[in-house]
Every structure is written in C-alpha cells, then in structure tokens.
Amino acid sequence: MSGSGDGPAILAEGLVKRFGVFTAVDGVSFEVPPGRIFGLLGANGAGKSTAIRMLCGLLAPDGGRARVAGIDVARDPEGVKSRIGYMSQKFSLYGDLTPRENAEFFSSLYDAGGGGRGDPIARAFERTGLSGGAGRPEGVLTRDLSAGYRQRLALACAILHRPRVLFLDEPTAGVDPVARRRFWDLIYGFAEEGAAVLVTTHYLDEAEYCSEVTLMRDGRIVAAGKPGDLKRACFPGIVLEIECGSTGPALEALRREPWVEEAAVFGSRIHAALAPGFGSDRVSSLLAASGAGEAKIRETDPTLEDAFLKIVSSTGAASLGGAGSGPTGGGAR
Amino acid sequence: MKRVASLIRKELLQLKRDVRMRAMVLVAPVMQVLVLGYAADMDVRNVPTAVYDQDRSSDSRAVAEAFRASGAFVLAEECSSWSDVDDALLSGRAEIVVAIPPGFSRDLRSRASPQLGLVVDGSRSNTAAVALAYATGIASSFGARLQPTAAPRGPSVDARIRVWYNPELRSRLFMVPGIFALLAMVFTIILTALAVVKEKEAGTLEQLMASPLRRGELVAGKLAPFLLVSTVTLTLALVAVRVFFGIAPRGSLGLLALLSVLFSVSTLGIGLFVSTLARTQQQAMLFSIFFFMFPMMILSGFVFPIENMPAAIRAVTYFMPLRYYLRIVRSLFLKGSGLAVLWPEALALAGLAALYVSVAVARFRKRM
Numbered sequence: 079m080s081g082s083g084d085g086p087a088i089l090a091e092g093l094v095k096r097f098g099v100f101t102a103v104d105g106v107s108f109e110v111p112p113g114r115i116f117g118l119l120g121a122n123g124a125g126k127s128t129a130i131r132m133l134c135g136l137l138a139p140d141g142g143r144a145r146v147a148g149i150d151v152a153r154d155p156e157g158v159k160s161r162i163g164y165m166s167q168k169f170s171l172y173g174d175l176t177p178r179e180n181a182e183f184f185s186s187l188y189d190a191g192g193g194g195r196g197d198p199i200a201r202a203f204e205r206t207g208l209s210g211g212a213g214r215p216e217g218v219l220t221r222d223l224s225a226g227y228r229q230r231l232a233l234a235c236a237i238l239h240r241p242r243v244l245f246l247d248e249p250t251a252g253v254d255p256v257a258r259r260r261f262w263d264l265i266y267g268f269a270e271e272g273a274a275v276l277v278t279t280h281y282l283d284e285a286e287y288c289s290e291v292t293l294m295r296d297g298r299i300v301a302a303g304k305p306g307d308l309k310r311a312c313f314p315g316i317v318l319e320i321e322c323g324s325t326g327p328a329l330e331a332l333r334r335e336p337w338v339e340e341a342a343v344f345g346s347r348i349h350a351a352l353a354p355g356f357g358s359d360r361v362s363s364l365l366a367a368s369g370a371g372e373a374k375i376r377e378t379d380p381t382l383e384d385a386f387l388k389i390v391s392s393t394g395a396a397s398l399g400g401a402g403s404g405p406t407g408g409g410a411r
Numbered sequence: 412m413k414r415v416a417s418l419i420r421k422e423l424l425q426l427k428r429d430v431r432m433r434a435m436v437l438v439a440p441v442m443q444v445l446v447l448g449y450a451a452d453m454d455v456r457n458v459p460t461a462v463y464d465q466d467r468s469s470d471s472r473a474v475a476e477a478f479r480a481s482g483a484f485v486l487a488e489e490c491s492s493w494s495d496v497d498d499a500l501l502s503g504r505a506e507i508v509v510a511i512p513p514g515f516s517r518d519l520r521s522r523a524s525p526q527l528g529l530v531v532d533g534s535r536s537n538t539a540a541v542a543l544a545y546a547t548g549i550a551s552s553f554g555a556r557l558q559p560t561a562a563p564r565g566p567s568v569d570a571r572i573r574v575w576y577n578p579e580l581r582s583r584l585f586m587v588p589g590i591f592a593l594l595a596m597v598f599t600i601i602l603t604a605l606a607v608v609k610e611k612e613a614g615t616l617e618q619l620m621a622s623p624l625r626r627g628e629l630v631a632g633k634l635a636p637f638l639l640v641s642t643v644t645l646t647l648a649l650v651a652v653r654v655f656f657g658i659a660p661r662g663s664l665g666l667l668a669l670l671s672v673l674f675s676v677s678t679l680g681i682g683l684f685v686s687t688l689a690r691t692q693q694q695a696m697l698f699s700i701f702f703f704m705f706p707m708m709i710l711s712g713f714v715f716p717i718e719n720m721p722a723a724i725r726a727v728t729y730f731m732p733l734r735y736y737l738r739i740v741r742s743l744f745l746k747g748s749g750l751a752v753l754w755p756e757a758l759a760l761a762g763l764a765a766l767y768v769s770v771a772v773a774r775f776r777k778r779m
C-alpha cells in the first residue's frame with residue numbers, strides 16, 4: 079500500500095496523443111479525488127477512450143503526465159494495471175465461457191484469489207447483484223445472456239481485485255433504462271466506499287449523477303465543472319418550458335428577442351433561456367402578440383443537455399471565427 | 412505460472428466449445444493425410460502409348476511387349492512415320508511414343524549400346540515425368556535381360572531397375588511425410604494467428620493488456636495451447652498414415668516428437684508475428700497464406716528441389732523452418748536417420764524457433 083492515500087486518485091496533466099498527423103487528445107488536464115464520480119463526455123471521436131487508454135497504461139502518451147493511484151503511468155504502466163479496474167468500451171468478456179469461467183479467468187490474472195478474505199468472485203458477484211436471485215443456470219454461456227446482465231458481469235470482473243480506481247468506458251451503452259439505473263446505483267456504491275470512478279457516457283441524463291463532468295471536443299476540454307455549476311454558468315437567467323399551439327412562429331418570435339439567449343425545441347415543447355433579470359411575463363406577452371395561440375409557460379431546471387448544446391454551438395462558432403488565434407478551449411475550466 | 416496455466420485452460424475450453432474448430436483439429440488432419448496421400452500416389456497406369464517400330468525385328472517387338480506387360484502402358488496405336496507420331500501426341504491418343512530406331516536389334520546383339528527413342532507429351536508434365544521414369548526402367552531392364560554378359564555394369568543396372576520398378580512405394584513414401592510436415596505448418600500458423608486476432612477483434616485482448624498479465628506470460632499462454640493442439644493433430648495424422656498406408660517412420664519416434672516440437676515453436680512464432688500485423692481474421696488468414704505458407708510450400712523442397720533454385724531464392728529458403736523439417740521428416744520416414752545425421756537441421760530449427768518467437772514477442776506489445 080504505497081502512497082496512494084493522499085492526493086487525487088487520477089491526475090492528468092496536459093495529456094497529448096497523436097495518431098500520425100491527427101491529434102486525438104490535445105492537452106487534457108483534470109483530476110479525480112477518491113470517492114468521486116468523474117464524467118467524461120463528448121461526441122463520437124472526441125478522444126474520451128484514447129484519454130482513458132493512456133490513463134490505464136494501454137497507450138503511451140505523446141505529451142503530458144498522468145498519475146493513477148499515486149503511480150506515474152509512463153514510468154510504471156504495469157504497476158497501474160494491477161491497481162485499476164477497467165471496463166473497455168467494447169464488451170470485453172469471453173462470449174464462449176460461462177460467467178463464472180470468465181470471472182475465474184480474470185481473477186487468476188489479478189491474483190485476486192490469494193490473501194483476501196473470502197471468495198473474491200462470490201463477493202464481486204454479490205456486489206453487482208449477480209449472485210442468487212435471477213436463477214441463472216450455471217452452464218449458460220456469456221454471449222447468450224442479456225446485455226444488462228453481461229454489463230454487470232463485466233463490472234464484476236473489473237472489481238475482482240478491489241481496485242481503488244475504476245475506468246468505465248461507456249458502460250451503459252445499449253442497455254435499457256432500468257438496467258442503466260441499476261448500474262448507476264452500483265457506481266454510487268463504489269464511490270461511497272471511496273473509489274474514484276471515471277466514466278464516459280453519451281447519455282447526458284446519466285451525467286447529472288456525476289460529481290464532476292468534463293466535456294471534450296476534438297481532443298480538447300471545452301467545459302468542466304459540477305453539473306449544477308455548469309448549468310448555472312450557461313444559464314444565468316431562468317429557463318422556461320413553453321407549450322403552445324403553433325411551435326414554429328413562437329420559436330421565431332423568441333429568437334428575434336435579444337433577451338432570449340437560447341430557444342430550442344424539446345419534443346413538443348420549447349425551452350427558452352432568458353437573460354438575467356427577465357421573467358415569464360415578458361414571454362407570455364410576446365407570444366400573445368406573435369399569435370402563437372394559448373401558451374402554457376412554466377419555469378424549469380436547465381438540463382445538462384441544454385448546457386452542452388449551448389457550449390458546443392458557441393465553441394463551434396468560436397473556432398470557426400478565430401482560426402489559429404492563440405490557445406482556445408483548454409482554459410475553459 | 413498460474414496465470415499461464417489459466418490462459419491455457421481458457422484457450423482449451425474455448426476450443427472445446429467451438430464445434431467447427433474442434434472438428435478441424437481432430438478430423439481435418441486425418442482427412443488431409445488420406446486425401447492427399449491417395450492423390451500423391453503418382454504412379455501411372457494405362458498410359459496410352461504408341462509404338463513407332465522402325466526396326467521391325469523380334470527384338471523390337473519384345474521391347475513393345477515389355478512396355479505393354481508392365482501394366483503402366485497400353486498400346487494405343489502403331490505409327491508408321493514421324494508425322495503419325497506427331498499426330499498421335501497432338502490428338503491426345505497417345506501420351507508417350509516409343510520409337511525404336513532401325514538397327515536396334517543389330518546394336519543390341521553387337522553390344523553397341525542400342526538407342527531407344529521416347530517421345531513424351533510434355534504438357535502433362537507430371538504423367539510424363541513418371542512415365543518417362545518407368546520407360547527408362549523398362550528400357551534398361553530390357554537391356555539387362557538380353558545382355559547378361561555385361562557383367563561389370565550389371566549390379567548398377569540392377570539397382571536402378573529395382574527403384575524404377577517400385578514407383579508406387581516411392582512416390583507415396585516420399586509425399587506422405589511431406590504432407591505431414593505441411594499439416595504441422597498450416598495448423599500452428601493459422602491457429603495462433605487466428606486465436607490472437609480473434610481476441611483483438613472481440614476486444615478481449617485489450618482487457619488482457621489492461622491486466623497485470625506480463626507480456627511473456629501472455630505469449631506463453633497463447634503458444635502453449637496450440638503446441639498442445641498441434642501435437643494431438645500430428646499424432647492423429649501419424650496414426651492415420653500408419654493405418655491407411657502402412658507407412659511409419661523408420662527412425663525414432665522420440666526424435667520425431669522432439670524435432671516436431673522445435674518446428675512447431677518456430678511456426679507458432681510465425682503465427683504470433685502474423686497476429687501482430689493483422690487487425691482482422693481475414694487479414695490474418697491472407698497474410699499467413701500469401702507471405703508464409705505459399706512461399707514455404709513452394710520453396711522448401713516440397714514441390715521443387717531447392718538445389719535447382721537461383722541463389723537469391725535459395726538464400727531465402729534458409730529462413731524457412733519447413734525446409735529443415737521436410738528433410739527431417741523424410742529422413743526419419745524413409746531412411747530412419749538419427750540425430751547423428753540430422754543435427755544440422757535440428758540446430759537450424761532451434762535457431763529459427765528462437766528467432767521467430769523473439770521477433771513476435773518484440774512486436775507483441777502490451778500496448779495498443
């Protein structure tokens with residue numbers, strides 16, 4: 079147990095990864111203290127998996143520094159590997175082995191069978207809700223199990239050796255909402271016990287559960303912070319949810335007003351973010367004047383999705399406008 | 412060590428569950444040996460033969476009769492001119508023409524070494540070569556029978572006759588060990604390359620690389636199961652050869668086993684090397700076939716004698732484990748040679764095994 083007690087469990091400082099001339103990760107920095115859930119977000123190809131692979135010692139960084147569980151990843155990648163749990167983006171268990179055989183195999187790789195109290199497989203299965211219940215017959219091969227079950231099995235295999243740091247790369251992809259919810263309860267459990275969890279996801283509703291989120295775009299960090307702070311920073315005024323007869327004219331009318339910072343359609347409703355100091359009465363009179371019909375207006379909490387859409391559209395404009403004018407994005411935090 | 416053991420266990424478990432793979436490992440070698448063994452039977456029978464007898468003596472008729480009596484040839488027609496000969500070959504009515512020159516009988520009886528012309532349809536080179544061998548045998552046996560007085564050359568002529576008169580044994584005995592060696596090569600290269608690339612495709616290799624498993628352990632855990640599998644495969648092939656063709660190595664089985672392991676390790680190394688180049692199973696398949704198996708099949712002396720190759724290509728063959736293993740297997744099957752004779756090949760195999768495994772290990776990073 080060497081010096082992993084204090085300091086962040088995961089520390090990335092200016093990480094860079096290039097594939098040929100293409101820079102997949104471009105100066106990414108963040109830290110995750112023990113007991114926190116850190117969400118790494120971003121569109122396909124943003125560089126999330128590449129960043130995780132560098133932190134896991136699977137890819138050598140071309141620049142920057144990384145410390146995981148108190149160990150310098152560049153200097154001792156193997157040391158890092160024995161202290162982390164990693165669920166890769168691809169579903170990575172052996173489909174032609176049974177769950178138990180998979181667990182036994184991975185357990186033997188981590189020497190998890192030895193010193194600890196009790197059977198690590200039984201413990202990990204219990205921890206991830208795989209033991210008892212469900213009545214899974216022993217002989218079923220992993221590939222014949224449901225996606226939700228396999229995903230919890232992958233998690234079980236990643237925690238056999240009781241890692242203090244967990245990297246979960248899109249663990250909930252392709253899993254139904256109930257199973258996702260259940261999975262996040264497990265993640266909470268690990269964080270409460272003091273593990274640092276780095277998780278990537280494309281579901282922004284999930285990201286709300288994170289202690290801190292970071293948005294990547296083209297290999298760089300464009301926004302970072304607690305979900306609540308981020309939303310407040312993006313929407314200093316109130317956000318309204320508007321339900322009205324004809325959405326089109328209403329949206330147009332809203333977008334014409336300078337005090338409406340953002341107006342977007344969400345399903346059958348409109349979300350409108352107002353500048354600070356403006357209220358719903360201004361909106362109702364505007365809509366009445368525009369002839370959009372009877373409008374139901376209520377104040378709502380902005381979602382992370384609102385915030386990120388706003389950030390992405392504004393940084394997109396910025397990078398289009400100020401091409402090559404000094405460092406951008408990286409300083410967003 | 413425990414990790415290597417569980418890697419091996421896992422690999423064998425997967426192999427056990429994969430019905431098609433299991434069939435390939437257990438049934439294919441026996442089938443291969445049988446099919447190829449029968450196909451490799453290169454002795455010729457009933458080759459349509461024309462005779463152009465320009466001598467028209469009792470001796471010349473005896474020659475024609477000897478051809479017919481051998482069973483390898485059937486007399487298709489008699490030619491009466493060279494244009495007849497041409498016609499017979501072109502039309503395909505005959506594949507070989509025995510031309511007996513005028514004065515054959517006279518030369519034969521005056522011990523002036525009579526000449527016998529053989530015209531062979533070269534477009535069927537395989538039949539032609541073997542038929543030619545038969546015909547040469549018949550011709551010389553004929554000479555020997557009529558000339559018992561040519562004592563000094565007798566024994567050597569005799570020896571040749573015996574070889575030529577046993578062509579069936581010769582071709583199969585020669586081919587079957589070669590097939591055995593090819594089997595060993597194909598299985599080891601393909602199984603390893605596919606096994607590793609399959610894990611690459613599935614993403615499980617990434618999971619292995621993210622674990623504290625050491626590179627050496629990972630490599631050992633990938634090579635050992637397939638060494639085991641190829642041992643089983645070769646044993647089956649050996650039994651099949653014994654049962655169906657009655658062919659067994661004359662040399663020591665222990666030596667065959669030992670050298671087969673050396674050979675397998677070198678080809679397993681090649682398989683692992685291929686797996687570091689390929690991203691998909693198709694690529695792995697094509698790489699192994701085109702860059703390793705084809706060249707080795709063609710250049711290792713299985714088809715063409717290495718001695719006849721240009722120096723540059725011969726230099727390449729020194730890096731082909733199959734070259735040495737073929738020699739070893741053929742010597743063990745045909746002559747029963749021991750290590751006293753085979754040590755240079757054994758040494759070369761050991762060197763290549765070390766070379767290929769270390770190249771593969773060097774390329775096989777525990778990184779992506």
Ligand SMILES: Nc1ncnc2c1ncn2[C@@H]1O[C@H](COP(=O)(O)OP(=O)(O)OP(=O)(O)O)[C@@H](O)[C@H]1O
Pocket residue numbers: 097102120121122123124125126127128129167
């Ligand atoms: N080994 C590689 N060689 C070349 N390019 C690569 C390699 N790995 C990733 N890339 C590229 O780097 C970029 C970032 O990939 P990465 O997998 O990190 O994205 P991601 O954020 O995880 O995306 P997703 O949400 O689709 O998983 C992509 O454009 C990808 O094509």
Ligand SMILES: [Mg+2]
Pocket residue numbers: 126127128167247
């Ligand atoms: Mg990814």
